[in-house]
Every structure is written in C-alpha cells, then in structure tokens.
Amino acid sequence: MIATILLLEDDQQLSDTVKQFLQYQGYNVLCAYDGLQAQEIAYEKHIDLMLLDIKVPHQNGFDFLQTLRDNGVQTPAIFITSLNSVEDVTRGFDIGCNDYIRKPFALKELLVRVDALLKRRYGTHEEKIDLGDGFMFDIKEMLLTRNKQRVPLKTKEAKLLSLFLEYPNELLNYNKIFERLWDYEEEPSAGSLRSYVKTVRSFLGKDNIETIKNIGYRFVKE
Known part of the structure; x- marks a missing residue:
C-alpha cells in the first residue's frame, strides 16, 4: 500500500x-x-x-x-x-x-x-492486527485469516478493511473511500461499496461500522 x-x-x-x-x-x-x-x-x-x-x-x-x-x-x-x-x-x-x-x-x-x-x-507496530474471533489481518500482505486459514476476500474488500483499521473512529466520506478502492480509470459504484461494507462488517462487527447518511462510514473502535 x-x-x-x-x-x-x-x-x-x-x-x-x-x-x-x-x-x-x-x-x-x-x-x-x-x-x-x-x-x-x-x-x-x-x-x-x-x-x-x-x-x-x-x-x-x-x-x-x-x-x-x-x-x-x-x-x-x-x-x-x-x-x-x-x-x-x-x-x-x-x-x-x-x-x-x-x-x-x-x-x-x-x-x-x-x-x-x-x-x-x-495504532500498532505489528504487521498483523487481531480482529477477534480468530480473525487476523496482515497489513503488509493485505491478507485475512481465521484460525490461520486464509479467508477469501475481493481486492476492494481487503482495501476497505485496511482503510477502516487505518482510520478508527474517523469519518470517511465517500470520495476518500472511492479514491482508495477504485483505480483512476474505474467508475466507483455506490452499490458495490455497500456490498463491500456488508462483508467487512462480518469481521469488524455489524454495529462497529456506522453509516453516516449521504456522507460515508465510520469504524467505531473503543
């Protein structure tokens, strides 16, 4: 990254x-x-x-x-x-x-x-972040595992997971998310983003990712 x-x-x-x-x-x-x-x-x-x-x-x-x-x-x-x-x-x-x-x-x-x-x-000097429930995310490799077994993720899902972990408790507007997930020649899709968020919620917790209507999302970390 x-x-x-x-x-x-x-x-x-x-x-x-x-x-x-x-x-x-x-x-x-x-x-x-x-x-x-x-x-x-x-x-x-x-x-x-x-x-x-x-x-x-x-x-x-x-x-x-x-x-x-x-x-x-x-x-x-x-x-x-x-x-x-x-x-x-x-x-x-x-x-x-x-x-x-x-x-x-x-x-x-x-x-x-x-x-x-x-x-x-x-918030850590470690390359791997413990997400709980057996999930670990390798920042450098953009790799998610559960109990040391690889969890298949789409590239944009991995980028979104990384983005939320990088900016805990910070509002991420749609433009910044689109900038990170979609390449310059690609057309961002709000529908696809909602699907990626749903997937990432299954790892970070459904209630831990807030939807800020018409603005973006926030990963809430205590």
Whole structure:
C-alpha cells in the first residue's frame, strides 16, 4: 500500500526537492502552494500524512490545520517551518500537529519522522492486527485469516478493511473511500461499496461500522 502525502510548501524549489526525495522512497506526494489549494486536496483526495509549511499564501498552515481539525479530520501532520519560538511550537501542538521540524532540515531526518508517523497510523507496530474471533489481518500482505486459514476476500474488500483499521473512529466520506478502492480509470459504484461494507462488517462487527447518511462510514473502535 503506497501512502499519499500532502505537501504544503510555497517555495517551489524546496517543494520539488522534497517531493522527488519522498517519491524515490516510495511515497505518493501531492503538492499545494497555498492554504486554499491544500484544502481542496485534503477534502478531495485520500491523504495519509500532511507536511505543512506555516507561512504560505491565502491561509497559513496553522489556520489550515485548525480548519481540518475543527471538521474532524485527524490525518497526521508535521509542521515544517522556519518559525522557531516556543510559542509557535506550542501553538502547533495545541492545534493538533503530530510533529515539528525546523528549516533548514536534512531530508533523512524528515524521512525518519514521516516513517515513524505512518507506522503509528494503525495504532500498532505489528504487521498483523487481531480482529477477534480468530480473525487476523496482515497489513503488509493485505491478507485475512481465521484460525490461520486464509479467508477469501475481493481486492476492494481487503482495501476497505485496511482503510477502516487505518482510520478508527474517523469519518470517511465517500470520495476518500472511492479514491482508495477504485483505480483512476474505474467508475466507483455506490452499490458495490455497500456490498463491500456488508462483508467487512462480518469481521469488524455489524454495529462497529456506522453509516453516516449521504456522507460515508465510520469504524467505531473503543
């Protein structure tokens, strides 16, 4: 599974450098050069991690992240900025960032922080997640087993199961689900999605996946 990173940075040369470096490391990177453009990407695309400069046009990085957090978006975020006062760092964490890196920075240091945050997305450092009742899901292999016996899953069912486990207690709107499950040249199907949700409910619990009418779904995990 290739993780997608939103990079908000108005310095195009730095943006290109970071993008090329992270893509070489196997990540998909979507670039925004101002806060409003970043908002469009954040709400329209499936994003696993955000790298946010603060001093950008139209809407600064602080306000951008605050808007997302106010709307229930909990995607991990790292602020990348030349601001270095204790007040700025404190404000960033109060808003809801997960990490903070000061410019200038080494690309290797950035990679270490990115890798660390993305490994925590599943709430575990293990590659296999115990779903209960004998079910285990292998994140890396996208493989579901029960009592060590493989459970047949369609590719999109496995992707949906992975998505719910990756974003527990977070509202996933239809656009983000379609983005993850269907390839670019495919036409998303609401009917097929309902069928996939029904299958995944049999593993995660019928009452643990909420249907948010006309918006999407939420996997509720205590």
